[in-house]
Amino acid sequence: ETGVTQTPRHLVMGMTNKKSLKCEQHLGHNAMYWYKQSAKKPLELMFVYSLEERVENNSVPSRFSPECPNSSHLFLHLHTLQPEDSALYLCASSREITGDSYEQYFGPGTRLTVT
Amino acid sequence: TQLLEQSPQFLSIQEGENLTVYCNSSSVFSSLQWYRQEPGEGPVLLVTVVTGGEVKKLKRLTFQFGDARKDSSLHITAAQPGDTGLYLCAGTNTGNQFYFGTGTSLTVIP
Numbered sequence: 254e255t256g257v258t259q260t261p262r263h264l265v266m267g268m269t270n271k272k273s274l275k276c277e278q279h280l281g282h283n284a285m286y287w288y289k290q291s292a293k294k295p296l297e298l299m300f301v302y303s304l305e306e307r308v309e310n311n312s313v314p315s316r317f318s319p320e321c322p323n324s325s326h327l328f329l330h331l332h333t334l335q336p337e338d339s340a341l342y343l344c345a346s347s348r349e350i351t352g353d354s355y356e357q358y359f360g361p362g363t364r365l366t367v368t
Numbered sequence: 369t370q371l372l373e374q375s376p377q378f379l380s381i382q383e384g385e386n387l388t389v390y391c392n393s394s395s396v397f398s399s400l401q402w403y404r405q406e407p408g409e410g411p412v413l414l415v416t417v418v419t420g421g422e423v424k425k426l427k428r429l430t431f432q433f434g435d436a437r438k439d440s441s442l443h444i445t446a447a448q449p450g451d452t453g454l455y456l457c458a459g460t461n462t463g464n465q466f467y468f469g470t471g472t473s474l475t476v477i478p
Contacts (some may be wrong), residue, residue: 257410269418295468295470295471296411296456296468296471297467298466298468342409343383343411344410345410350464355399355401355460355466356401356413356416356457357401357411357413358413359403359410359411359412361408361409361410362408362409362410364408
């Protein structure tokens, strides 16, 4: 596979469930990102990892827990979500997190619905 | 506060028409990118501009970075239905912070 892949593509979960989103990049990049995209809102950056270390956490509720075991894989663990968390969750990667190297390559996203 | 404001927010035009989308900020950006996102998919990088006044062309798309590196525009000539999508600008400011714009949703009617 090439580029950035995300699984699952669609997820429906209840508020008491625990699930995980997975992202894998095959581009040899050092940085990975989680974004939330809701209807009629700009892309919201959630987490940034550079060389497997978290470098940014934009006041995201603790019910979202990221994990980056290596530079190719990124997870987003979900538990006790709320209906307003329903959105498209996008993963992206870039070579680095500086200057032009911020060019990001996105996965297709996971469409999450919380019931 | 939204650092990168895009206009218009929504645009619906007939096939064959020309259009321009704007991305504006009060901050200086060291580089700026344009992405296109189709429904149900992630954004796809179209171009990066880094020099004030720079113009880049990608087939029928022309991208310009403002002289002061605070704004950018995307011009599409003879729009096609395949150009339909959400156009996003994004940039890195001089403080090395990265932001996405508010987005312009374009619909090209056959």
